[in-house]
Amino acid sequence: xxxxxxxxxxxxxxxxxxxxxxxxxxxxxxKIDHGNEYTIVIPSAPxxxxxxxxxxxxxxxxxxxKLWTRIALPISLYTSKQKPDLIFxxxxxxxxxxxxxxxxxxxxxxxxxxxxxxxxxxxWQLKNWTKFSAEFADHIITISNSSAKDIVKTYGVRxxxxxxxxxxxxxxxxxxxxxxxxxxxxxKKYGIDGQFIIYVGTIQPxxxxxxxxxxxxxxxxxxxxxxxxxxxxGRAGWKYEETLITPQxxxxxxxxxxxxxxxxxxxxxxxxxxxAMIQPSLWEGFGIPVLESMACGTxxxxxxxxxxxxxxxxxxxxxxxYSTDQMEQAIxxxxxxxxxxxxxxxxxxxxxxxxxxxNMAKIVLKVFKAVTTGxxxxxxxxxxxEGSL
Numbered sequence: 001x002x003x004x005x006x007x008x009x010x011x012x013x014x015x016x017x018x019x020x021x022x023x024x025x026x027x028x029x030x031k032i033d034h035g036n037e038y039t040i041v042i043p044s045a046p047x048x049x050x051x052x053x054x055x056x057x058x059x060x061x062x063x064x065x066k067l068w069t070r071i072a073l074p075i076s077l078y079t080s081k082q083k084p085d086l087i088f089x090x091x092x093x094x095x096x097x098x099x100x101x102x103x104x105x106x107x108x109x110x111x112x113x114x115x116x117x118x119x120x121x122x123x124w125q126l127k128n129w130t131k132f133s134a135e136f137a138d139h140i141i142t143i144s145n146s147s148a149k150d151i152v153k154t155y156g157v158r159x160x161x162x163x164x165x166x167x168x169x170x171x172x173x174x175x176x177x178x179x180x181x182x183x184x185x186x187x188k189k190y191g192i193d194g195q196f197i198i199y200v201g202t203i204q205p206x207x208x209x210x211x212x213x214x215x216x217x218x219x220x221x222x223x224x225x226x227x228x229x230x231x232x233x234g235r236a237g238w239k240y241e242e243t244l245i246t247p248q249x250x251x252x253x254x255x256x257x258x259x260x261x262x263x264x265x266x267x268x269x270x271x272x273x274x275x276a277m278i279q280p281s282l283w284e285g286f287g288i289p290v291l292e293s294m295a296c297g298t299x300x301x302x303x304x305x306x307x308x309x310x311x312x313x314x315x316x317x318x319x320x321x322y323s324t325d326q327m328e329q330a331i332x333x334x335x336x337x338x339x340x341x342x343x344x345x346x347x348x349x350x351x352x353x354x355x356x357x358x359n360m361a362k363i364v365l366k367v368f369k370a371v372t373t374g375x376x377x378x379x380x381x382x383x384x385x386e387g388s389l
Contacts, residue, residue: 028361108285144307168357229261294348
């Protein structure tokens with residue numbers, strides 16, 4: 001097969017969420033598949049950590065970047081002398097027009113469930129362009145059964161048009177390592193001492209951090225470390241102002257530490273030294289930081305909504321994210337009961353073995369083959385929305 005991949009989302013320095021998935025898939029394709037011919041289309045030169053060019057793996061620069069899916073990609077597809085068999089977009093958006101098959105990744109529909117937590121411009125684009133992708137893509141990849149069912153219900157697409165492929169994590173960086181707990185340099189760098197719970201992710205209203213801090217205001221002798229970028233260069237959160245002023249409002253400035261963006265290489269030091277990792281989100285398509293924490297042997301506390309219970313299984317404590325009381329109780333349980341921490345740590349190390357970028361890439365490659373060949377056993381082979389957990 002001749003495969004084009006839209007790697008615009010992956011070609012950024014600070015990768016979170018969809019850009020993390022796009023990059024993880026890109027690396028896995030290059031690693032496991034040397035038979036198909038890949039052209040990676042991007043609006044600027046590939047970053048230094050991208051796979052190197054080789055036979056059957058090349059990069060193609062397109063312009064303009066601002067009208068990427070509406071102009072740059074369609075024009076290039078129509079004018080290319082050697083057209084691909086398909087184009088894969090590991091984002092919510094496919095080219096508006098295309099002479100070839102289109103496969104898209106739709107992560108989740110949180111923007112429809114919580115529209116007030118998104119900027120108006122971003123919301124308009126997500127609503128309209130995702131709807132177009134769901135209706136006109138030849139196949140949809142999504143990252144959890146929860147999201148798959150939501151897509152079917154919202155857009156009325158056939159179940160056999162969607163395949164669940166769970167994301168992975170960087171096993172070279174995130175793993176159980178007792179030596180990480182002995183190094184205090186990274187903790188000192190970010191002003192962290194004593195026992196703490198850690199949150200890793202974007203800072204935005206849907207992440208439910210205000211309610212998390214309200215729960216923390218009731219707990220003594222425990223700090224909350226929030227890892228997530230807000231200001232400066234690169235990708236940041238949005239509508240984060242209330243989150244940043246909440247510690248002052250609650251009188252817990254000494255208990256909450258905002259680290260800002262942290263290089264991926266430093267994250268294992270923080271996660272491994274945390275009492276637990278918490279993800280209190282009101283809606284998640286997946287949650288890669290949860291995998292990273294389980295891989296480090298750190299217990300996880302997660303919201304009982306959307307995809308998080310599906311990903312964690314019985315390897316974490318769940319709570320109603322709308323209940324400050326339940327959140328408080330989960331935090332108290334994990335911070336005071338050593339046996340529960342040890343049990344969840346062990347279960348998490350087993351649960352995380354089910355996830356890898358290679359496995360995700362293999363599932364997506366099956367979809368590519370089915371889409372381009374019209375394989376009669378397509379539904380059975382791709383498993384529809386059933387997933388693989």
